[in-house]
Amino acid sequence: MSICQPLSPDARALLEAEARTEMRNLVGWHLEQVEETWRLVKTYRTASFLQSLALAERIARLAEAENHHPAIEIAWGRCTVSWWTTRLHGVHANDVRMAAATDELLFGG
Amino acid sequence: MSICQPLSPDARALLEAEARTEMRNLVGWHLEQVEETWRLVKTYRTASFLQSLALAERIARLAEAENHHPAIEIAWGRCTVSWWTTRLHGVHANDVRMAAATDELLFGG
Numbered sequence: 001m002s003i004c005q006p007l008s009p010d011a012r013a014l015l016e017a018e019a020r021t022e023m024r025n026l027v028g029w030h031l032e033q034v035e036e037t038w039r040l041v042k043t044y045r046t047a048s049f050l051q052s053l054a055l056a057e058r059i060a061r062l063a064e065a066e067n068h069h070p071a072i073e074i075a076w077g078r079c080t081v082s083w084w085t086t087r088l089h090g091v092h093a094n095d096v097r098m099a100a101a102t103d104e105l106l107f108g109g
Numbered sequence: 110m111s112i113c114q115p116l117s118p119d120a121r122a123l124l125e126a127e128a129r130t131e132m133r134n135l136v137g138w139h140l141e142q143v144e145e146t147w148r149l150v151k152t153y154r155t156a157s158f159l160q161s162l163a164l165a166e167r168i169a170r171l172a173e174a175e176n177h178h179p180a181i182e183i184a185w186g187r188c189t190v191s192w193w194t195t196r197l198h199g200v201h202a203n204d205v206r207m208a209a210a211t212d213e214l215l216f217g218g
Binding site: 049050053056057060063064069070071072073074075076 | 158159162165166169172173178179180181182183184185
């Protein structure tokens with residue numbers, strides 16, 4: 001048996017409850033399962049491929065500043081951002097905060 | 110009935126055969142179905158999130174120059190590129206050439 005064990009059921013339940021509480025204020029984000037991990041996902045519409053890339057570049061600066069990184073898919077007319085926490089195979093309250101910060105970055109005052 | 114019709118079976122068969130011929134020289138690419146569309150996909154490993162972004166920026170310049178755009182997913186340590194042709198719901202010989210050009214751009218002489 002390895003020294004490091006997965007989260008206890010109690011810890012997992014607490015972390016999930018905390019994430020759900022934070023999620024109540026998010027608009028346009030949904031949960032999506034990729035392999036064994038739940039991700040918090042939103043697609044932003046854009047007017048070109050380069051606009052999608054520009055969004056990714058702005059989100060990258062936020063991610064570097066927090067040292068917490070999403071996946072970003074850029075394509076013509078859309079930029080899809082996914083936040084998750086690898087150790088949890090799921091969404092932590094911090095991911096919800098990063099999602100809110102992404103909205104704020106792209107649309108905020 | 111709308112004026113524009115899908116490709117005839119003969120045209121589709123010819124285009125698929127042409128794409129398959131071109132694909133013989135590709136290394137590390139595979140076909141992946143996303144919704145109703147087949148894409149030509151490769152994941153490049155990187156050493157950070159910003160390196161993944163830098164690959165995306167280089168591929169974006171190639172895509173803009175050819176006015177043919179992939180989807181690129183960047184994440185910490187990997188950059189995944191997908192080429193397809195929307196009208197075909199699949200891979201055209203041009204997508205195979207863009208895949209080869211992507212390899213050449215990132216690793217070529």
